[in-house]
Amino acid sequence: MTVATVSTEAAPAAERYLTINNIEVIYDHVILVLKGVSLNVPKGKIVALLGANGAGKTTTLKAISNLLRAERGDVTKGSVEFKGNRVDQLSPNELVRRGVIQVMEGRHCFAHLTLEENLLTGAYTRSISRSGLKDALEKVYHYFPRLKTRRGTQAGYTSGGEQQMCAIGRALMAKPEMILLDEPSMGLAPQIVEEIFGIVKDLNQKENVSFLLAEQNTLMALRYADFGYILENGRVVMEGDAENLRTNEDVKEFYLGLSSSGRKSFKDVKHYRRRKRWLS
Amino acid sequence: MRFFLEVLISGLLSGVMYSLVALGFVLIYKASGVFNFAQGAMVYLAALSVVGVMEKGAPLWLAVIVAFIVMTLFGIATEKFVLRKLVNQPPIALFMATIGLAFFIEGLAPMVFGSDPRALDIGIVDEPIEAILNRWGMVISKFDLAAAAIAAVLVTSLALFFQYTRIGRALRAVADDHQAALSIGIPLQHIWAIVWGVAGFVALVAGMLWGARNGVQFALTFTALKALPVLIIGGFTSVPGAIVGGLIIGASEKLAEIYLPPLMQSAFGGNFGGIEGWFPYVLALGFLLVRPEGLFGEKHIDRV
Numbered sequence: 001m002t003v004a005t006v007s008t009e010a011a012p013a014a015e016r017y018l019t020i021n022n023i024e025v026i027y028d029h030v031i032l033v034l035k036g037v038s039l040n041v042p043k044g045k046i047v048a049l050l051g052a053n054g055a056g057k058t059t060t061l062k063a064i065s066n067l068l069r070a071e072r073g074d075v076t077k078g079s080v081e082f083k084g085n086r087v088d089q090l091s092p093n094e095l096v097r098r099g100v101i102q103v104m105e106g107r108h109c110f111a112h113l114t115l116e117e118n119l120l121t122g123a124y125t126r127s128i129s130r131s132g133l134k135d136a137l138e139k140v141y142h143y144f145p146r147l148k149t150r151r152g153t154q155a156g157y158t159s160g161g162e163q164q165m166c167a168i169g170r171a172l173m174a175k176p177e178m179i180l181l182d183e184p185s186m187g188l189a190p191q192i193v194e195e196i197f198g199i200v201k202d203l204n205q206k207e208n209v210s211f212l213l214a215e216q217n218t219l220m221a222l223r224y225a226d227f228g229y230i231l232e233n234g235r236v237v238m239e240g241d242a243e244n245l246r247t248n249e250d251v252k253e254f255y256l257g258l259s260s261s262g263r264k265s266f267k268d269v270k271h272y273r274r275r276k277r278w279l280s
Numbered sequence: 281m282r283f284f285l286e287v288l289i290s291g292l293l294s295g296v297m298y299s300l301v302a303l304g305f306v307l308i309y310k311a312s313g314v315f316n317f318a319q320g321a322m323v324y325l326a327a328l329s330v331v332g333v334m335e336k337g338a339p340l341w342l343a344v345i346v347a348f349i350v351m352t353l354f355g356i357a358t359e360k361f362v363l364r365k366l367v368n369q370p371p372i373a374l375f376m377a378t379i380g381l382a383f384f385i386e387g388l389a390p391m392v393f394g395s396d397p398r399a400l401d402i403g404i405v406d407e408p409i410e411a412i413l414n415r416w417g418m419v420i421s422k423f424d425l426a427a428a429a430i431a432a433v434l435v436t437s438l439a440l441f442f443q444y445t446r447i448g449r450a451l452r453a454v455a456d457d458h459q460a461a462l463s464i465g466i467p468l469q470h471i472w473a474i475v476w477g478v479a480g481f482v483a484l485v486a487g488m489l490w491g492a493r494n495g496v497q498f499a500l501t502f503t504a505l506k507a508l509p510v511l512i513i514g515g516f517t518s519v520p521g522a523i524v525g526g527l528i529i530g531a532s533e534k535l536a537e538i539y540l541p542p543l544m545q546s547a548f549g550g551n552f553g554g555i556e557g558w559f560p561y562v563l564a565l566g567f568l569l570v571r572p573e574g575l576f577g578e579k580h581i582d583r584v
Contacts, residue, residue: 067463070368096465104475108460110453111581112517121453124446125465156581 011089016084017043017210018100018178023078023088025056025063025234027071034139035234041178046204048221048242051231057214058105064212065102066092076216079259084176096125099177105186105214107163109170110261111156115147118155118166122173135263140169143199148206155260161192166198172203184216193217218255222246230255238246286418287534293424295510295530296431297493297504299484302507302522303435304479309516310442311451311475312363312458313371317378320504322480325489326351326494331400332393337452342403344484350452351480359472367454367468368458397497402488424435427489431523434485439519455517509564515577524575529560 018041033116034056041047049057059107063075066088069135080088082100090098095200111116119140123133141148144165144199155166169175181200185193197236203209215221222228222242230238230251245251252258301323308316329350333343362377382387406423413419442448454471456463462468487496490503506529536559541552573579 053315065463067459070459072460091467092462093465093467102463103464104460104463108457110456110460110579112456113449113452117449119450120446121449121466122464124450154581167460252393270384 016060016081018212019081020060020064021079021081022061023063023080024076025059025068025073026074026271028074029074031223033234034063035164037165037231037234037236038078039229039239040213041210041212041228042206044204044210044226045215045226048225048228049212049214049231050216050218050221050228053214054082055231056234057231059234061102061182061212061214063074063088064101065180066090066095067102067104070187074150078187093125096174098178099175100178100180101171101174101176101178103171103182103184105182107160107167107186109155109158109163109166112154113279115155115162115166116156119147119151119169119173122170125174140172142174144169145218160188162197164188164192168199172207172209176209178212181211181213183214184214185220193220196224197221200224218251219246282417284535286533287422287538289375289418289420290424290532291531292527293421293428293530294530294534295526296424296428296523297486297489297526297527298426298503298506298510298529299435299523300308300431300482300489301503302526303438303487303510303519304430304482305504306514306516306522307438307475307482310455311419312374312521314374314378314474315516317375317504317505318382318385318480319479319483320501321382321389322351322354322483323391323487323490323503324498324500325354325385325487326484327400327491327500328389328393329494330484330488332399334400335394335398344488347484348481348554351484352477355476355480356473358476359469362473364460364469367462386498390498394447395498397449400488400496401489402492404492406493423493423536430485430489434482435519435523438482442519447471447474453457482529486580505558509560511574512564512566512573515574515580517572518576521574521576529563532563533559 003133008196010033012080020039022036022038023034024036026032036217037056037060038050039047039060049060051057054059059068059073062071062073064080068075074089079086082098085252087095087098087100103190107267110121116137118136120133123136127275128136146162147165147169155163158166168179184196184200185271188196200213202210202212213221215223221243228240228245229236230245238245238248240248288572301319304319304322305316306458307315308319325439326347330343333346334340338346343538362381363374366374366377404423404426406421408419409422409425442452449459450466450471451474453466454468459469461471486503487500490500494500510525510529513528514521515524533556537556540555544552567574
């Protein structure tokens, strides 16, 4: 398999934080979804996982957080390591205790709980005092002031943006080191998406939380991420610094809808041939 | 008027007995979104294990402890062998599993403890309270009053538990969204074992009270049927709803039994009796038309 690499220095072993080695995921014992994905998230960075529908972004995240088993998926090959320890056999509960938490696609707030109760459930794995809990809440409210004003509302009655904030805030309550953030922009107005990505960057810099961010909104993700991987059909087809990816001709053409040579006639565009090189 | 009050009060008190059974349903429904068809069978199992152990010569308190252990183990086993395999499956799959569970208990419990009807003496006698009888001339059963008090304590503590504790919040979270609960590190296994254990405890209390009143027999499994209209009126997801629903059913069925037949007789002629048997279900049907989520149930929230 050839991987088009855009300026990657191999991360030194000491810097290894979250490492995924060549994992293969099979659903229902027959559907091969990931065909050997390897990636690396350095400490304190935002790494974007990009690709079209069905490329395997969500599956990759769930393989890390071990939510796959509940969906009849199985990691059949490869390994996932966090801070040098293998974590692929841990329960999600144990993984959250170790500092890795997933914010699922489609937000998944607890509709009948108030926003504040939603946040409080996030601290389930932590044994902290009442005042510690209050401090943790205040911290989340500091980043998401909007949640504070609506904290007594049932989550089901809040807007999509507020629910996304609630989902991220809920994850923060677990005091994670690493958040696996799945498609935060889904179904949200561009302005809200901007706001949420801004907060993600803020959390990354001030709280030193690392992010692995699965996104379809390639341009937005590359603007905020440090590093990016592009998935296609269950394989990493390209990886590199966000800056380099953004200016890469192929990425521009296939994912950003830009082209340096101006408008082209449709019949001249041979997408499939160039893609084929990646897929073989 | 005195007669009316007497009927009303005895109805309310007997309604509390329905609430106790309904409470078990609510607990499991709240925490897993599953209508637990086996709740009636659990009431039977709990009552049977109390009398079964007492027949071996153990005192009541010991029998209750043993029964509690039985119910807790049963809860844990249910989680381990039935529910764990069904995470993330549609609610109907879980519902079907509870039907299987009900048949399993109904077969197993008599095999272990014997199937003949037996009396259960829990030390509270079913006789009128003399003070009230002398003062106001009303017959209020000591047993009913004690049962109501027990139910009140149980309900209050459960409601507080659900609303304000960490585990209680986690239980409600799991009910809303299994997967999201899993993703933030709530261990479904523990939560379900806890909730089935608590539901088992509620079944134990209900089983002892019902068993003491009607005898411990297979018919105890049918108490679940009376809980159904209680749930529909009170709402499947509300602990206080189970109580209010029980009170409404208890009071209305007794009042209907006394006051409806003369009215119906004058309207249609002929004899009417046994209204108590079907009245709650008609009432529940009416509620389904007007307020399907019940008085206190959670409304289904849909994004539009």
